[in-house]
Structures are given as structure tokens and as C-alpha cells.
Amino acid sequence: MDMYSLLTKVADFIARAMAYVGGATLIALVVMTCISIAGRTLVPFGFSPVKGDFEWIEIGVGFAIFAFLPWCQLQRGHAAVDLFEPVFPKAMNRVIDLIVDIGMFAAATIIAWRLWLGMLDKHRYGETTFILQFPVWTAYAAGLVGAVAFAVVSLYCVIRSGRRLVLPRLEGEHV
Numbered sequence: 660m661d662m663y664s665l666l667t668k669v670a671d672f673i674a675r676a677m678a679y680v681g682g683a684t685l686i687a688l689v690v691m692t693c694i695s696i697a698g699r700t701l702v703p704f705g706f707s708p709v710k711g712d713f714e715w716i717e718i719g720v721g722f723a724i725f726a727f728l729p730w731c732q733l734q735r736g737h738a739a740v741d742l743f744e745p746v747f748p749k750a751m752n753r754v755i756d757l758i759v760d761i762g763m764f765a766a767a768t769i770i771a772w773r774l775w776l777g778m779l780d781k782h783r784y785g786e787t788t789f790i791l792q793f794p795v796w797t798a799y800a801a802g803l804v805g806a807v808a809f810a811v812v813s814l815y816c817v818i819r820s821g822r823r824l825v826l827p828r829l830e831g832e833h834v
Contacts, residue, residue: 663822670815674729677808681726688719711791718798725805729812732763753827757820764813771806774799 695709709715731737739759744752778799786795 663818666815666818670729670733670812673808674733674812677726677728677805678730681723681805684719684723684726688716688723691715711788711793714788714791714793718793718801721798722801722805725802725809728767728805728809732767732809732812732816737763749827750824753820753824757817757824760813760816760820764810764817767806767810767813771803771810774803774806778803 691709691712695712698706698708744755747755778796781799782794782796787793788795
């Protein structure tokens with residue numbers, strides 16, 4: 660197995676694993692929301708809503724969003740304007756793909772860096788959520804996992820686009 664194949668497998672594994680964990684998180688949040696709503700409805704019968712349900716939603720959805728970014732990047736699922744793609748030659752489209760992937764890598768790296776700094780700041784000040792008194796820095800840490808995975812997969816996408824630009828025939832395309 661060559662190095663590029665190994666990188667492809669690693670990037671695919673990271674992106675898929677993050678997407679599965681993000682999906683499982685969303686499913687858990689839906690179940691928790693249903694239980695909480697049922698608890699609110701059944702208060703006269705001694706039940707209650709889930710304590711801090713909106714805090715769990717905020718943390719979980721924030722994590723899930725970051726967890727889906729690596730898969731979206733790997734699949735080229737981000738919004739794109741393909742207005743000129745049909746009229747440009749394939750080589751020009753590969754150059755554009757490389758430029759966009761470099762931009763996404765830069766954005767992913769900046770996002771991860773800023774989340775890291777935010778996490779350190781929240782940890783230093785000991786900020787907690789209102790209801791659960793959950794340390795806020797842990798929510799930043801959860802998002803940071805997805806952001807770092809996004810940056811790693813974005814770097815792979817830069818390599819993939821650079822390879823397609825330099826060696827287009829290996830990818831089944833013709834110049």
C-alpha cells in the first residue's frame with residue numbers, strides 16, 4: 660500500500676467516525692428531547708422534564724455540527740458555485756479545486772486554533788452552565804475534536820487536489 664492510499668484510508672476513517680458519532684449524538688438529543696417533553700406533559704403525574712435539557716441541546720448540537728464537517732469536506736459537500744465549471748477546461752477546474760481546498764484548510768485551522776484558545780479561556784475562568792453547572796470548557800473541547808478532525812481531513816483534501824492537478828491521469832481524468 661502506498662502512502663497516498665494510506666492517507667486516503669485514514670482521512671476516510673476519521674471523517675466517517677466523526678459523522679457516525681455526530682449522528683449518534685443527534686439521535687441521543689432527539690430521544691432526550693422527547694423524554695423531556697413527555698416529562699413536561701406528565702408533571703401532574705409526578706414526572707418532570709430532563710434537567711438542563713436546553714444546555715444538553717446546545718452542547719450536543721454544537722459538537723454534532725463540528726463532527727459533520729470532516730465528512731462534508733471529504734465528500735466536497737460544502738456549498739459551491741459551479742457557474743463556470745462547464746466552460747472551463749478540466750485542468751482549470753482542478754486548479755480551482757486546489758485553491759478552494761487550501762482555503763478550507765486555512766479556515767479549518769483557524770477555527771480549531773480559536774476553539775483551542777476559547778477552551779483555554781473558559782477553563783481558566785471556570786465558567787459553568789446555568790442549570791447543570793457543567794464546565795463550559797468541555798463543550799469547547801468537544802467542538803475542538805471535530806474542528807481538529809476537520810483540519811486534518813482538509814489537509815488530506817489539499818493533498819488530494821494537488822495530486823489530481825499534478826497527476827490527472829491517475830484519477831481517471833484526461834487533460
